[in-house]
Amino acid sequence: MTGGTGFLGSWLVASLLHADALLKLGLKLFVLTRNPDAVPLEEAEGLTLVRGDVRSLPDIGSVDVVVHGAASSSAPFGIGDGAPHQMAATIVDGARSTIDLAARTKARVLFLSSGAVYGPQVMPVSEEMLTSADPLDPHSTYGLAKRLAEALFATATCDGVISAVVARLFAFVGPRLPLEGHYAIGNFLGDALNHRTISVHGDGRPLRSYLYSGELPEWCWALLARGTPGHAYNVGSPEPISIAALAQRIADLAKDPAVEILGSPQSGPAPCYVPIIERIERELGLKPRTDLNTSIQKTISWHRRD
Numbered sequence: 001m002t003g004g005t006g007f008l009g010s011w012l013v014a015s016l017l018h019a020d021a022l023l024k025l026g027l028k029l030f031v032l033t034r035n036p037d038a039v040p041l042e043e044a045e046g047l048t049l050v051r052g053d054v055r056s057l058p059d060i061g062s063v064d065v066v067v068h069g070a071a072s073s074s075a076p077f078g079i080g081d082g083a084p085h086q087m088a089a090t091i092v093d094g095a096r097s098t099i100d101l102a103a104r105t106k107a108r109v110l111f112l113s114s115g116a117v118y119g120p121q122v123m124p125v126s127e128e129m130l131t132s133a134d135p136l137d138p139h140s141t142y143g144l145a146k147r148l149a150e151a152l153f154a155t156a157t158c159d160g161v162i163s164a165v166v167a168r169l170f171a172f173v174g175p176r177l178p179l180e181g182h183y184a185i186g187n188f189l190g191d192a193l194n195h196r197t198i199s200v201h202g203d204g205r206p207l208r209s210y211l212y213s214g215e216l217p218e219w220c221w222a223l224l225a226r227g228t229p230g231h232a233y234n235v236g237s238p239e240p241i242s243i244a245a246l247a248q249r250i251a252d253l254a255k256d257p258a259v260e261i262l263g264s265p266q267s268g269p270a271p272c273y274v275p276i277i278e279r280i281e282r283e284l285g286l287k288p289r290t291d292l293n294t295s296i297q298k299t300i301s302w303h304r305r306d
Helices: 007-023 084-105 138-158 184-193 213-226 243-253 278-284 292-305
Strands: 029-033 047-051 065-068 108-114 163-169 198-200 232-235 259-261
Touching: 007 029, 007 213, 065 084, 065 213, 084 108, 084 138, 108 138, 108 213, 138 163, 163 213, 184 198, 184 243, 184 292, 198 243, 213 232, 213 278, 232 278, 243 259, 243 292
Parallel strands: 029 047, 065 108, 108 163, 163 232, 198 259
Antiparallel strands: none
């Protein structure tokens, strides 16, 4: 697994280790990391941390499954791993390296892509949407690189080199969510937990939706086991909420009611980052089970416990 040490990747790792301990699977899980000493994962039988770079995967012998999720989505834009050229190299060269590994071992692949491949939207999107971000805008690098990586996996699958399924991840909330960075919901929760005024940068109209991160493993392992190779599936909640309403919801649940909208009202349709999930519902029977209030409360409780 690449990208197994971040917010979402660590949920996937934890779910595999739990299943292994519960069902005695005899799992051997290799998690790639550039710095094993800084990985926030507990030691477990069957887990091996492999030092390396996703752009040139080390030889770990034969594997049955590869999950490729390494990206720089949480890094500040323009700094370090968040620099556009570094971000593109991690995603695209990492995809090439993953394909080479999977081809050598005949492994099945799950690629963790992103809803960012659709570019800016003003309505919920399905997998049939053919829109994309502006290729000349450096801020579009993440979504465009994920889009190119999808093409590489699809081509390799069509050629019979590998068997890959694509999960287009949207937004999530739950334990392990970073409270500092560019995730609006994480920043709002950080403000609330530290008894600060929740600040909304903008007019608060953009629409988002949030799937509970504890449900992500079920969706990913279902896709890996039963998803159609060469196809992409939206993974997220279809229930929209405005950024302003989200801030107020968090303030109410955290019992800290101060919310400040810093931006001036804008005209035109509100930006939207919400998936249509009919494909994954129809083919795999998956849909969200945890409502947003419960997801937020679980996140608050986890951080307060820490």
